[in-house]
Amino acid sequence: MREPRTDPAVSAQLGVPVEALDGIAALQPRPGGRWTLSHAALEQLWGVRNRGLVTLAARRSAAGTELREAGLTGRFGALSDDGERFVKLLDRPDARFGASASLQGRSAHWSMWLGGGSALVRAQGSVADLVDGDAQPDVSRFDILPAGRAVGHLMAWTALTPAWVVSSGEAVVVPTADVQRRVDGEPVPVPSTSDPLVHRLWTTPTWTRVRVWSEATGRGTEWISAGTDGVFRTVPIGDGSSCRIEGIPGGTVFRDVLAVFEATPSAHG
Amino acid sequence: MTNGSGVALHVSVRVPDDWSLDDSLPSTFVATAPEVEGALFRPTIVLTSAPTSGPVHVVSSEAIASILASGLRTQLISVTTERLHGLPDRSIEYGYDGDRTWVCVRHWLAVVEDQQVHVTGSCAVEDFADFGPLFRTVLSTFRTELPS
Numbered sequence: 583m584r585e586p587r588t589d590p591a592v593s594a595q596l597g598v599p600v601e602a603l604d605g606i607a608a609l610q611p612r613p614g615g616r617w618t619l620s621h622a623a624l625e626q627l628w629g630v631r632n633r634g635l636v637t638l639a640a641r642r643s644a645a646g647t648e649l650r651e652a653g654l655t656g657r658f659g660a661l662s663d664d665g666e667r668f669v670k671l672l673d674r675p676d677a678r679f680g681a682s683a684s685l686q687g688r689s690a691h692w693s694m695w696l697g698g699g700s701a702l703v704r705a706q707g708s709v710a711d712l713v714d715g716d717a718q719p720d721v722s723r724f725d726i727l728p729a730g731r732a733v734g735h736l737m738a739w740t741a742l743t744p745a746w747v748v749s750s751g752e753a754v755v756v757p758t759a760d761v762q763r764r765v766d767g768e769p770v771p772v773p774s775t776s777d778p779l780v781h782r783l784w785t786t787p788t789w790t791r792v793r794v795w796s797e798a799t800g801r802g803t804e805w806i807s808a809g810t811d812g813v814f815r816t817v818p819i820g821d822g823s824s825c826r827i828e829g830i831p832g833g834t835v836f837r838d839v840l841a842v843f844e845a846t847p848s849a850h851g
Numbered sequence: 852m853t854n855g856s857g858v859a860l861h862v863s864v865r866v867p868d869d870w871s872l873d874d875s876l877p878s879t880f881v882a883t884a885p886e887v888e889g890a891l892f893r894p895t896i897v898l899t900s901a902p903t904s905g906p907v908h909v910v911s912s913e914a915i916a917s918i919l920a921s922g923l924r925t926q927l928i929s930v931t932t933e934r935l936h937g938l939p940d941r942s943i944e945y946g947y948d949g950d951r952t953w954v955c956v957r958h959w960l961a962v963v964e965d966q967q968v969h970v971t972g973s974c975a976v977e978d979f980a981d982f983g984p985l986f987r988t989v990l991s992t993f994r995t996e997l998p999s
Contacts, residue, residue, distance in 0.1 A: 730952030
């Protein structure tokens with residue numbers, strides 16, 4: 583039996599050997615998408631929705647070629663069956679959900695248009711893309727999925743990955759502004775702490791702020807991801823100028839995301 | 852509620868009476884929820900046991916590697932330890948793309964004596980809020996008995 587790599591800090595804190603979880607992230611799925619479209623192609627698709635035919639110039643434009651190659655329009659520029667489903671969900675959804683992520687002044691976005699048990703999902707970048715520094719601001723990946731699968735698509739987009747959450751019992755309180763400065767990539771001194779996991783969390787290269795919300799209910803959830811070093815929330819203290827850093831397990835994040843969807847009964851059509 | 856037992860260590864959990872049971876495979880017990888018309892996925896609980904010479908962190912690492920190698924676009928969500936029933940254990944949560952939904956899985960594993968025991972509960976993401984408490988109840992009925 584091969585001995586796995588252990589996590590020294592967590593093992594020391596718990597007093598027993600504990601497996602390292604930081605190798606999992608690289609093996610996690612990224613959000614897929616059947617159609618990769620530029621903003622111009624999306625605008626053209628939207629414009630085509632009420633017209634049977636489009637001009638030759640529009641069909642032969644870069645956007646028109648993109649739509650045809652994606653299979654969303656046919657030979658004469660009109661919507662294909664997939665194109666019809668696409669624009670119907672976009673135009674008349676039963677509910678809409680969104681997510682955004684920000685890191686060092688850059689952002690990624692995720693959207694979902696739900697209708698009749700299906701969902702159109704759109705990913706403009708992803709949390710993993712932000713962390714990797716990959717930016718394709720003009721391109722979105724789209725797919726139409728069963729509603730439940732769209733939740734999985736969102737989880738892949740968030741790059742949520744397991745990390746140990748072990749509290750030493752020491753409350754870590756920091757200026758709230760320092761957390762945003764850290765998300766923005768500014769150098770911020772490590773707070774005074776004897777907890778090696780807090781030290782590790784603070785010194786991880788990037789923090790990404792992630793938000794998920796329902797447009798119908800306004801309900802949402804938010805967390806900060808330190809990648810393989812974990813996920814945390816900030817709990818305001820007093821007038822809010824200071825906050826407590828609270829590590830949370832991935833399972834809690836997942837349940838909070840589901841609660842955003844469950845607030846709309848048709849979300850699980 | 853019905854008992855299902857693995858063979859080697861006489862491990863058991865209790866599942867609701869109306870679930871279908873299958874213990875035709877050695878050291879494996881499969882319980883499936885009643886069929887519901889239009890349901891996207893039938894909730895399932897699987898109990899297995901097997902010999903191990905490794906401690907829980909080794910068993911957990913192997914389980915994680917096997918989950919990631921499943922080829923189902925599996926996303927791990929969390930790994931925790933709760934010492935349920937006072938045992939060295941792990942709870943691993945993950946999801947994967949099913950045909951018609953995202954399937955959510957809670958995989959509890961523990962090392963008992965020289966055996967590794969796994970209890971895995973799967974459900975559609977649509978059923979997750981209802982299935983979670985049921986799975987916790989099933990885990991609370993986990994019992995071990997030394998063979999006589």
